Amino acid sequence: MSENGTGNGAGIKGIDDFLKPMHLISDETKMFMKSLRKFVDKEILPHEQEIDDYWDWPERKERTFVHDLWKKLLIDLGLQKFFLPPELGGSGGASTVEMLTLVEELSRGDYGAATTAFITPWSIAALALPKPNEVLLKKFAPFLLGDEEYVICSAITEPHAGGSVEDVNLKGSQIRTRARLEGDEWVINGHKLWPSAFREAKLFRVLCAVEGQEFPNLAQIFVPLGTPGLATGKPYRKMGTSIDTNGDIWFDNVRVPKENRAHDDPQEELLSVIANVTIGRLTSAAFPMGIMKRAYEILRDYVNSREIAGKPMKDHGAIVHELGQIARDIMAAEAYLYYVADRMDRPEIYGFPWEQRNVAAASAVQNTVGDLGWSVVSRAVELMGSYGYSREGRMEKLLRDLKITQIVVGGPILRLVELSRYYFGTEMV
Numbered sequence: 001m002s003e004n005g006t007g008n009g010a011g012i013k014g015i016d017d018f019l020k021p022m023h024l025i026s027d028e029t030k031m032f033m034k035s036l037r038k039f040v041d042k043e044i045l046p047h048e049q050e051i052d053d054y055w056d057w058p059e060r061k062e063r064t065f066v067h068d069l070w071k072k073l074l075i076d077l078g079l080q081k082f083f084l085p086p087e088l089g090g091s092g093g094a095s096t097v098e099m100l101t102l103v104e105e106l107s108r109g110d111y112g113a114a115t116t117a118f119i120t121p122w123s124i125a126a127l128a129l130p131k132p133n134e135v136l137l138k139k140f141a142p143f144l145l146g147d148e149e150y151v152i153c154s155a156i157t158e159p160h161a162g163g164s165v166e167d168v169n170l171k172g173s174q175i176r177t178r179a180r181l182e183g184d185e186w187v188i189n190g191h192k193l194w195p196s197a198f199r200e201a202k203l204f205r206v207l208c209a210v211e212g213q214e215f216p217n218l219a220q221i222f223v224p225l226g227t228p229g230l231a232t233g234k235p236y237r238k239m240g241t242s243i244d245t246n247g248d249i250w251f252d253n254v255r256v257p258k259e260n261r262a263h264d265d266p267q268e269e270l271l272s273v274i275a276n277v278t279i280g281r282l283t284s285a286a287f288p289m290g291i292m293k294r295a296y297e298i299l300r301d302y303v304n305s306r307e308i309a310g311k312p313m314k315d316h317g318a319i320v321h322e323l324g325q326i327a328r329d330i331m332a333a334e335a336y337l338y339y340v341a342d343r344m345d346r347p348e349i350y351g352f353p354w355e356q357r358n359v360a361a362a363s364a365v366q367n368t369v370g371d372l373g374w375s376v377v378s379r380a381v382e383l384m385g386s387y388g389y390s391r392e393g394r395m396e397k398l399l400r401d402l403k404i405t406q407i408v409v410g411g412p413i414l415r416l417v418e419l420s421r422y423y424f425g426t427e428m429v
């Protein structure tokens, strides 16, 4: 990895030669990026063509490479600890820019692996913002610092809606999973589906509405695996992001201590959920960024060795036009993603992640990077001909994964609605 992004010597460039702001990344994070890159090259890319076959890995009797992946990644490499701030014993404290570079590195290997590996910090952010919940952070920290994988999944989407449940304008009015306070316990009833890493999660952050509460009516309640009344189904088979498990979770009179709510104050809870949407959308823009980098590597090698009409493919005028557009789109995506991430790291100037302008900015970034990614990867599929659409070429998998990055965290149209709300004062639902 080049330190300053100025190239890797004469001739062909590499994935570090686009527009990543290396000056905003600490030496420690650069080292971690290098470790993740090595990990991806050694442990993930050798399985690139078969990884889709493992969508049901938790249900298999035999041990697969996916079972071993999480321990190596979360414990041996220390990613799990990285999620916790240093004052709680973790090695974290990364800026938004740094966090996204790590997400991008892992997404270059596999979007599903990156989703599962980075789902836990999403819940930690819910506990940390707008004010840290010291009690719960201290309660869960020992598990995150331990020698076992400890994944926290985020149960938001429901059978009737994902977008409307997390539409911050609706302030919880569309949430059907209910929590009621009985003495010192929350009693939860409802049905969630789709949470990333739901099958291996040890803890569930459940977005509920509180019975009898006025708007805003959102409560993020943490439910440990094994709590009576909590049940999960089998993983769904999806078009991509296969090894990230998604499926149903049922809550039937599930009881947890009152202290397991992220923020008691309804207003603070609302800000926490809004900040979480902003963070989720920015993170979901780093996924297609990593996918684009992988597409670039595969395509670069392909056009360097393939000939058309007896001439190197990359020297044909019409092909050059396509390659130039691909390079331009990757540059535009990288500049935009990290520019907005850097703004998030400067709340004293640009505001906090729960402010509407930042929800709008994160929404715009997810849509734009996703659209640029789609353009890059679908052009690459076309340029590679039969190798583009066949599994052996490794490009079609990237296209399937990329489509999913465009939909998660509310859907692309809801994100345009956020922009219209902020910039035009739209007041529709």
Ligand SMILES: Cc1cc2nc3c(=O)[nH]c(=O)nc-3n(C[C@H](O)[C@H](O)[C@H](O)COP(=O)(O)OP(=O)(O)OC[C@H]3O[C@@H](n4cnc5c(N)ncnc54)[C@H](O)[C@@H]3O)c2cc1C
Pocket: 115, 119, 153, 154, 155, 156, 157, 158, 160, 161, 162, 163, 164, 167, 193, 194, 195, 196, 238, 241, 244, 246, 404, 407, 408, 409, 410, 411, 412, 413, 414, 415, 417, 429
């Ligand atoms: C790999 C993967 C990981 C996932 N991880 C999680 C997770 O960790 N936790 C979780 O809870 N869910 C998760 N999901 C679910 C995902 O977040 C939802 O699919 C997504 O939010 C869209 O919700 P929906 O499917 O219910 O579609 P809907 O909400 O029904 O949306 C359908 C369409 O309507 C549009 N729309 C939404 N609101 C409006 C509006 N107000 N006006 C106009 N159009 C609108 C959307 O943009 C979309 O195009 C995951 C899904 C996948 C595939």
